[in-house]
Amino acid sequence: MSRKIIRGGLVITATEELRADVLVDGERVAAVAAPEIAEQWVSTADAVLDADGHYVIPGGVDVHTHMQMPFGGTHSSDTFETGTRAAAWGGTTTIVDFAIQPVGGSPREGLDAWHAKADGRCAIDYAFHMILSDVGDEALKEMDTLVAEGITSFKLFMAYPGVFYSDDGQILRAMQQAADNGALVMMHAENGIAIDVLVRQALAAGRTDPRHHAQVRHPLLEAEATHRAIQLSRVAGAPLYVVHVSATEAVAEIARARDGGLSVFGETCPQYLFLTADELARPGFEGAKYVCSTPLRPADHQQNLWRALRTDDLSVVSTDHCPFCFTDQKELGRGDFSRIPNGIPGVENRIDLLHQAVVEGRISRRRWVELACTTPARMFGLHPRKGTIAPGSDADIVIYDPRAEHVLSAETHYMNVDYNAYEGRRVTGAVRTVLSRGDVIVDAGTYQGRAGHGAFLRRDTCQYLV
Numbered sequence: 001m002s003r004k005i006i007r008g009g010l011v012i013t014a015t016e017e018l019r020a021d022v023l024v025d026g027e028r029v030a031a032v033a034a035p036e037i038a039e040q041w042v043s044t045a046d047a048v049l050d051a052d053g054h055y056v057i058p059g060g061v062d063v064h065t066h067m068q069m070p071f072g073g074t075h076s077s078d079t080f081e082t083g084t085r086a087a088a089w090g091g092t093t094t095i096v097d098f099a100i101q102p103v104g105g106s107p108r109e110g111l112d113a114w115h116a117k118a119d120g121r122c123a124i125d126y127a128f129h130m131i132l133s134d135v136g137d138e139a140l141k142e143m144d145t146l147v148a149e150g151i152t153s154f155k156l157f158m159a160y161p162g163v164f165y166s167d168d169g170q171i172l173r174a175m176q177q178a179a180d181n182g183a184l185v186m187m188h189a190e191n192g193i194a195i196d197v198l199v200r201q202a203l204a205a206g207r208t209d210p211r212h213h214a215q216v217r218h219p220l221l222e223a224e225a226t227h228r229a230i231q232l233s234r235v236a237g238a239p240l241y242v243v244h245v246s247a248t249e250a251v252a253e254i255a256r257a258r259d260g261g262l263s264v265f266g267e268t269c270p271q272y273l274f275l276t277a278d279e280l281a282r283p284g285f286e287g288a289k290y291v292c293s294t295p296l297r298p299a300d301h302q303q304n305l306w307r308a309l310r311t312d313d314l315s316v317v318s319t320d321h322c323p324f325c326f327t328d329q330k331e332l333g334r335g336d337f338s339r340i341p342n343g344i345p346g347v348e349n350r351i352d353l354l355h356q357a358v359v360e361g362r363i364s365r366r367r368w369v370e371l372a373c374t375t376p377a378r379m380f381g382l383h384p385r386k387g388t389i390a391p392g393s394d395a396d397i398v399i400y401d402p403r404a405e406h407v408l409s410a411e412t413h414y415m416n417v418d419y420n421a422y423e424g425r426r427v428t429g430a431v432r433t434v435l436s437r438g439d440v441i442v443d444a445g446t447y448q449g450r451a452g453h454g455a456f457l458r459r460d461t462c463q464y465l466v
């Protein structure tokens with residue numbers, strides 16, 4: 001087993017920042033100690049990684065990705081191989097992707113299909129949530145078995161009628177099951193029935209461009225669904241995690257629930273923090289690159305999202321990485337915005353974008369780590385194995401250069417998609433070295449990882465529940 005020392009860096013976790021060295025023994029962190037104490041490790045080490053002038057942070061945990069996901073007549077363009085490699089380049093060492101129960105099929109079929117896609121192909125460790133798209137007696141029973149297998153969270157959709165949509169009765173039943181088996185229900189909270197009416201009206205009136213995507217997906221329809229999901233979860237006695245929150249009015253619903261002592265949690269994504277609905281109105285069909293749901297919002301929503309991240313009304317920043325190429329996939333919705341495959345790429349850019357928020361004074365360094373690594377790991381039953389740097393944790397570690405500048409671009413990114421949503425944006429801070437379970441997989445611009453290094457993680461249940 002190889003012993004490595006990471007020397008001279010500033011170790012940042014969600015709770016502290018300290019000048020310390022980190023001893024890695026095999027796949028795990030063996031010790032974190034002051035440099036004078038760590039001095040004695042040097043003679044027994046196989047490698048010393050110099051982190052002078054760098055931050056030493058836990059590897060990122062991205063709990064919302066969609067690799068190779070069937071959607072809108074196509075598949076998201078990153079495979080587990082390309083997507084996890086890109087994640088590694090961007091300092092993320094764990095993803096939790098969404099397996100999908102096929103309509104008319106069982107969650108088990110969905111899980112088997114996702115294992116087949118991911119097994120032997122991932123560069124970093126991975127786990128699955130399960131999307132329930134056909135809630136019935138059998139699927140509800142299977143939830144219990146899946147929890148026992150480490151699939152401890154289930155996403156339901158109040159949007160996309162005819163695709164993933166569940167009605168309120170199905171949602172309530174799934175929540176009741178989760179209240180019994182300890183699973184966490186994740187909600188795509190948009191009123192899909194009302195949205196579909198507005199979509200039909202817009203198309204009939206000839207409003208077919210990408211910018212109408214955000215207009216029909218009204219903030220109040222996000223807020224209404226968020227409110228309804230919270231009330232259903234109260235009736236069921238189950239906790240609730242609302243994914244990709246973008247609207248001020250939806251944040252207010254979550255804040256009110258949390259102030260009332262409910263186990264309700266919110267996630268947002270970099271696209272809602274750094275991009276606005278103006279992107280959808282780009283010339284020609286360019287706006288299609290920015291079609292995702294919930295949609296990008298007008299600029300005034302952003303300051304509320306940032307504030308909610310500071311007050312913990314929003315607790316996690318994930319990417320909802322769901323890439324579709326502009327040239328041949330987004331194209332499917334030319335002339336009808338409702339046919340544009342929904343999703344934005346970002347798994348490679350999250351750590352850098354959030355660091356930019358540190359540089360700009362929006363969040364602290366510890367909050368950066370908490371939002372991107374520690375809380376997602378705790379929320380989804382992966383902590384303390386993932387999301388922190390402590391004796392016994394997996395040695396998933398990023399050595400981060402806080403001063404290096406670089407420009408986000410499709411020319412240089414590793415995601416398998418032909419555009420970057422943040423094209424041309426200059427950021428301060430860059431990943432230098434990435435360790436995944438003790439192995440160096442990225443170092444100084446070279447990739448040393450391999451498909452199949454990443455292992456499937458059986459997760460515990462959410463650690464925020466009382």
Ligand SMILES: NC(=O)NCCC(=O)O
Nearest residue numbers: 292293294320322342343
């Ligand atoms: N978010 C999005 O636009 N696409 C991925 C599917 C989902 O998360 O709803």
Ligand SMILES: [Zn+2]
Nearest residue numbers: 188243244293
């Ligand atoms: Zn969603």
Ligand SMILES: [Zn+2]
Nearest residue numbers: 064066320322
């Ligand atoms: Zn998603």
